[in-house]
Amino acid sequence: xxxxxxxxxxxxxxxxxxxxxxxxxxxxxxxxxxxxxxxxxxxxxxxxxxxxxxxxxxxxxxxxxxxxxxxxxxxxxxxxxxxxxxxxxxxxxxxxxxxxxxxxxxxxxxxxxxxxxxxxxxxxxxxxxxxxxxxxxxxxxxxxxxxxxxxxxxxxxxxxxxxxxxxxxxxxxxxxxxxxxxxxxxxxxxxxxxxxxxxxxxxxxxxxxxxxxxxxxxxxxxxxxxxxxxxxxxxxxxxxxxxxxxxxxxxxxxxxxxxxxxxxxxxxxxxxxxxxxxxxxxxxxxxxxxxxxxxxxxxxxxxxxxxxxxxxxxxxxxxxxxxxxxxxxxxxxxxxxxxxxxxxxxxxxxxxxxxxxxxxxxxxxxxxxxxxxxxxxxxxxxxxxxxxxxxxxxxxxxxxxxxxxxxxxxxxxxxxxxxxxxxxxxxxxxxxxxxxxxxxxxxxxxxxxxxxxxxxxxxxxxxxxxxxxxxxxxxxxxxxxxxxxxxxxxxxxxxxxx
Numbered sequence: 001x002x003x004x005x006x007x008x009x010x011x012x013x014x015x016x017x018x019x020x021x022x023x024x025x026x027x028x029x030x031x032x033x034x035x036x037x038x039x040x041x042x043x044x045x046x047x048x049x050x051x052x053x054x055x056x057x058x059x060x061x062x063x064x065x066x067x068x069x070x071x072x073x074x075x076x077x078x079x080x081x082x083x084x085x086x087x088x089x090x091x092x093x094x095x096x097x098x099x100x101x102x103x104x105x106x107x108x109x110x111x112x113x114x115x116x117x118x119x120x121x122x123x124x125x126x127x128x129x130x131x132x133x134x135x136x137x138x139x140x141x142x143x144x145x146x147x148x149x150x151x152x153x154x155x156x157x158x159x160x161x162x163x164x165x166x167x168x169x170x171x172x173x174x175x176x177x178x179x180x181x182x183x184x185x186x187x188x189x190x191x192x193x194x195x196x197x198x199x200x201x202x203x204x205x206x207x208x209x210x211x212x213x214x215x216x217x218x219x220x221x222x223x224x225x226x227x228x229x230x231x232x233x234x235x236x237x238x239x240x241x242x243x244x245x246x247x248x249x250x251x252x253x254x255x256x257x258x259x260x261x262x263x264x265x266x267x268x269x270x271x272x273x274x275x276x277x278x279x280x281x282x283x284x285x286x287x288x289x290x291x292x293x294x295x296x297x298x299x300x301x302x303x304x305x306x307x308x309x310x311x312x313x314x315x316x317x318x319x320x321x322x323x324x325x326x327x328x329x330x331x332x333x334x335x336x337x338x339x340x341x342x343x344x345x346x347x348x349x350x351x352x353x354x355x356x357x358x359x360x361x362x363x364x365x366x367x368x369x370x371x372x373x374x375x376x377x378x379x380x381x382x383x384x385x386x387x388x389x390x391x392x393x394x395x396x397x398x399x400x401x402x403x404x405x406x407x408x409x410x411x412x413x414x415x416x417x418x419x420x421x422x423x424x425x426x427x428x429x430x431x432x433x434x435x436x437x438x439x440x441x442x443x444x445x446x447x448x449x450x451x452x453x454x455x456x457x458x459x460x461x462x463x464x465x466x467x468x469x470x471x472x473x474x475x476x477x478x479x480x481x482x483x484x485x486x487x488x489x490x491x492x493x494x495x496x497x498x
Contacts (some may be wrong), residue, residue: 002058003355004024016273017028017175017345017418024282027226028059029472030231033093038050038329043275046458049093049186049187049305049306049307050092050093050186050187050191050237050303050304050305050307051087051090051091051093051094051095051215051302051303051305052095052097052191052239052261052302052305052306053084053087053095053097053300053301053302054098054099054263054291054293054300054301054302055080055097055098055099055293055297055300055301056095056098056099056101056263056265056292056293056295057099057100057101057141057272057274057295058102058103058104058126058295058297059101059104059105059106059143059267059295059296060102060103060104060105060108060119060122060123060126060143061105061124061134061296061297062077062122062126062354063075063078063351064175064297064352065297067162067295071223071466071469071473072338072339072469072470072473072475073189073334073463074294074299074377075296075297075298075337075463076337076340076343076350077125077126077129077297077347078299078343078344078348078351079337079338079342079343079344080300080337080338081132081133081135081343081344081346081347082341082342082344082424082425083337083341084089084133085133085150085344085425085428086341086413086428087302087413087430088134089413089428090303090413092154092187093186093187094134094186095136095184095186095191095261096133096134096135096136096139097135097138097193097239097241098135098137098139098241099128099139099141099144099243099263099264100138100139100140100143100144100195100197100265101141101142101144101265101272102128102138102140102141102143102144103123103143103144103152103155103244104119104123104141104143104144104146106143108143108146108147109146109147110496113396116147117359117445118201118359119147120147120151120360121354121358121359121360122354122475123358124158124360125153125224125350125351125354127155127159128360129160129183129347129350129351130159130161131159131160131161131349132344132346132347133347136161136182136184136193137161137162137164137184137193137195138159138161138163138164138179138195138241139163139164139165139195139196139197139241139242139243140163140165140168140195140197141197141198141243141297142197142201142205143297144163145175145181145209145215148208148209148210149177149209149210149215150210151301159273160396161333161487162178162179162182163179163306164178164180164193164241165177165180165195165196165197166180166181166194166196166218166226166227167196167197167199167217167218167220168178168197168215168216168217169215169216169217169218170213171206171214171215171216172214173219173411174216177215180194180195180227180232181193181194181227181230182196183234183235184398189218189237189307190234190235190236190237191235191236191237191417192231192232192234192237192238192242193229193239193240193241194224194228194231194239194241195240195241195242195243196220196223196224196239196240196242196243196244197217197220197241197244198217198244198245198267199217199218199241199244199248199445200217200219200222200245201217203216207428215368217323219325220242220244220248221248221251221255221256222257224240224242224252224256225255225256226347228240228257228258228259229258231468237260237261237305238258238260238261239259239260239263240252240259240261240263240265241263242262242263242330243265243268244265244267245268246264246266246290247268248265249290250285250290253285253286253288254285254286257273259287259288260287260288260289260312260313260314261288261291261303262288262290262291263292264291264292265291265292266280270483272295273292274294274295274296275294275295276292276293276294280292281293281301281332281334283333284316286313287312287313288313289303289314289330291303291332293334294334297337297486298336299335299336299337300334300335300336300337300339301332301333301335302332302333302334302335303330303331303332304414305329305330306328306329307328307468308327308328309370310326310330311326311328313327313328314328314329315325315327315328315329315330316329316330316331316332317329317330317331325424332338333380336475338470338473338475338476339426339466339470340417340418340471340476342416342417342422342423342424342425343425344424345425349366350363353366354422360412372470373427374442374447374449375421375422375426375442375449376448376451376452377435377436377440377442378392378421378438378440378441379435380438380452382417382443383452384452385441385457385492385495387492388441388493388495389397391492391493392441392490392492395442395489395490396490397438397439397490398438398439399436399438400418400419400420400438400439401419401420401437403419403423404416404419409431409495410430417471418439419437419439420433420436420437420439421437421438421439421440421442421443422436423436423440443467443470444463444467444468444490445460445461445463445467446461446488448460448461448465463487463491465483468481468483468486468487472486493497
């Protein structure tokens with residue numbers, strides 16, 4: 001009995017530390033809900049009027065992008081969902097759109113029959129993930145009808161958002177195949193969305209997509225001329241999802257008045273751009289903004305819009321210029337979907353179920369979510385790891401949050417994830433951040449909630465380079481990171497092994 005006394009004492013101490021967290025929100029969190037005007041408990045700042053987020057050319061990707069040579073690979077639906085979840089907290093009026101060519105890639109039409117069922121199930125995973133993220137519209141791109149209209153109708157029935165195309169029609173009577181527009185309420189603003197499919201899809205492709213009743217396409221420019229005036233009368237902001245080449249979209253922007261934003265796939269000479277240079281990511285044509293972003297889910301495009309009545313056309317807001325008085329402004333940014341965003345547990349569950357059986361598992365048949373509160377925090381670790389905690393407290397990791405506070409950046413969504421533990425999984429509300437501030441043990445070692453209960457059976461793994469590259473990569477820090485050189489600066493003293 002005596003030899004078990006240290007273990008029993010450790011368990012008692014850990015319970016005393018953990019029980020307060022299990023009782024519910026911290027008093028500061030309750031005070032924030034009751035008295036949001038207190039500046040010391042100020043909640044995150046949302047966008048002034050509208051935060052528009054879009055993806056484009058996903059081409060069937062559910063996991064990280066295909067650049068296997070990269071140590072830090074971008075993308076994945078799980079990270080994208082985490083970003084959207086976090087962005088909804090920071091922005092009251094978030095609109096989420098997809099620019100098409102979402103479900104399949106360019107070679108998927110050549111797959112053998114036994115491979116097509118996996119493609120179908122993967123597309124269902126994408127649709128269900130989009131449902132959970134809260135997408136509000138998607139244009140039908142030419143890759144999306146790769147497996148035929150009947151199959152696309154099945155996906156449409158699963159979606160909680162509309163699939164749109166104003167110019168895809170039945171060849172016999174020119175009646176529409178999908179809806180042309182949708183109007184989204186975002187606070188007091190009405191956002192009109194028009195969708196136009198690329199109008200150069202070959203006839204044989206359209207016939208094959210629906211052989212019993214072949215499809216056809218109306219001219220993209222004429223379609224825009226027909227629909228934009230109607231939306232302009234009904235809406236504050238008009239967004240065109242146009243899965244057409246860059247020259248066609250530029251012509252639409254020039255010749256059709258009333259379009260505020262065109263989500264442009266940046267097709268030049270028939271080629272889709274996988275990566276978009278910064279200089280090409282946003283372009284103004286007349287009174288219209290053309291916005292672009294990278295393919296395969298690697299980056300999302302965002303427009304943070306401060307909308308003023310009678311403030312068209314919008315102007316870019318930059319740090320070195322003052323916008324004209326009375327004009328609406330926007331700030332455009334591409335968000336790289338990288339590991340520091342962590343992963344949304346619900347989408348992880350959906351993805352894991354698909355990967356295990358290479359098939360789609362309906363949401364009702366998914367297992368119960370595991371407990372999300374699996375973070376021990378450095379406070380718990382310090383009970384047994386005293387020497388390691390003392391060493392950590394003298395590193396820059398232990399003051400990472402203070403470095404944000406020094407510049408008043410502590411609640412910037414694009415900064416905070418690399419200066420705390422578990423942002424997006426353990427907490428989002430600033431009032432709940434206290435136990436998770438700074439770069440802690442689990443940032444480096446990963447989660448291991450059973451370790452305190454049985455350290456022998458649940459040991460901590462060695463720190464791997466990929467754990468550091470979550471934040472210490474060139475996209476985040478703008479400097480090269482050499483793991484073997486930097487690791488000794490934060491490597492805790494070794495723990496004696498029994």
